[in-house]
Amino acid sequence: LVSRDHHPERSTVRVGGVPIGPRTVTLIAGPCAVETPEQTLAAARMARAAGATLLRGGAYKPRTSPYAFQGLGETGLRILADVRAETGLPVVTEVVDAHDVDLVASYADMLQIGTRNAQNFALLQAVGAAGKPVMLKRGMNATIEEWLMAAEYIAQRGNLDIVLCERGIRTFETATRNTLDISAVPVAQRLSHLPVIVDPSHSGGRRDLVLPLTRAALAVGADGVIIDVHPHPEQALCDGPQALVDRDLEELARVMAQFPPML
Numbered sequence: 001l002v003s004r005d006h007h008p009e010r011s012t013v014r015v016g017g018v019p020i021g022p023r024t025v026t027l028i029a030g031p032c033a034v035e036t037p038e039q040t041l042a043a044a045r046m047a048r049a050a051g052a053t054l055l056r057g058g059a060y061k062p063r064t065s066p067y068a069f070q071g072l073g074e075t076g077l078r079i080l081a082d083v084r085a086e087t088g089l090p091v092v093t094e095v096v097d098a099h100d101v102d103l104v105a106s107y108a109d110m111l112q113i114g115t116r117n118a119q120n121f122a123l124l125q126a127v128g129a130a131g132k133p134v135m136l137k138r139g140m141n142a143t144i145e146e147w148l149m150a151a152e153y154i155a156q157r158g159n160l161d162i163v164l165c166e167r168g169i170r171t172f173e174t175a176t177r178n179t180l181d182i183s184a185v186p187v188a189q190r191l192s193h194l195p196v197i198v199d200p201s202h203s204g205g206r207r208d209l210v211l212p213l214t215r216a217a218l219a220v221g222a223d224g225v226i227i228d229v230h231p232h233p234e235q236a237l238c239d240g241p242q243a244l245v246d247r248d249l250e251e252l253a254r255v256m257a258q259f260p261p262m263l
């Protein structure tokens with residue numbers, strides 16, 4: 001269903017009216033985690049100032065440590081809905097449990113499947129039946145074939161509004177949090193008709209790498225990028241070191257403008 005063999009034209013997925021696909025380069029930005037209404041609104045304004053047309057933000061955070069901030073849950077979803085009403089930016093947010101899919105879908109414009117759940121087949125089937133577009137991150141240990149098969153689980157439930165997101169894979173390298181597999185972008189675009197975007201924030205895990213990796217992603221033809229921003233990253237409850245700050249936004253907008261869609 002997601003293969004290009006039977007669907008040679010590359011697809012465009014619409015999220016709250018915003019297109020992601022071959023004739024556009026979409027910027028999704030926002031906080032890694034929803035922490036407070038003020039922080040989320042400030043991050044959404046930063047995102048919009050940089051040219052983002054979609055807002056990201058996690059209300060359910062799948063953390064390595066059970067002692068780390070786990071997200072605000074439904075309170076966070078409500079904050080996202082309020083910020084959408086205030087800024088007009090449709091919301092992309094993660095769902096981590098099949099039991100929460102209907103709840104999250106009732107607030108979100110797009111459901112995100114994170115790297116840790118990329119082969120949680122029950123969850124993939126549940127989001128496939130939820131009637132909302134899905135952003136499917138690549139599992140940190142998944143081959144491209146496994147990633148596309150994960151997308152197939154969603155598609156099989158009747159939902160072809162899927163955007164693939166390369167977010168870095170596990171390698172022996174420790175200088176970066178993950179290794180951005182830049183070749184995955186054209187490879188996945190050749191194998192699948194689905195749009196392919198890149199997450200340069202979770203790939204490198206470092207603010208200083210976000211803009212170089214964004215350039216790399218757009219240079220190889222990614223259909224968009226998803227980027228963490230935070231008004232006060234030193235106080236962030238999740239992934240502060242990778243969040244862009246105010247002074248980075250002009251440069252981000254310049255980078256986006258340098259890479260118009262590849263037609």
Ligand code: PEP
Pocket residue numbers: 032058062094113114115116137167199202
């Ligand atoms: C995220 O985007 O909030 C996130 C946790 O990303 P990943 O699943 O790629 O680690």
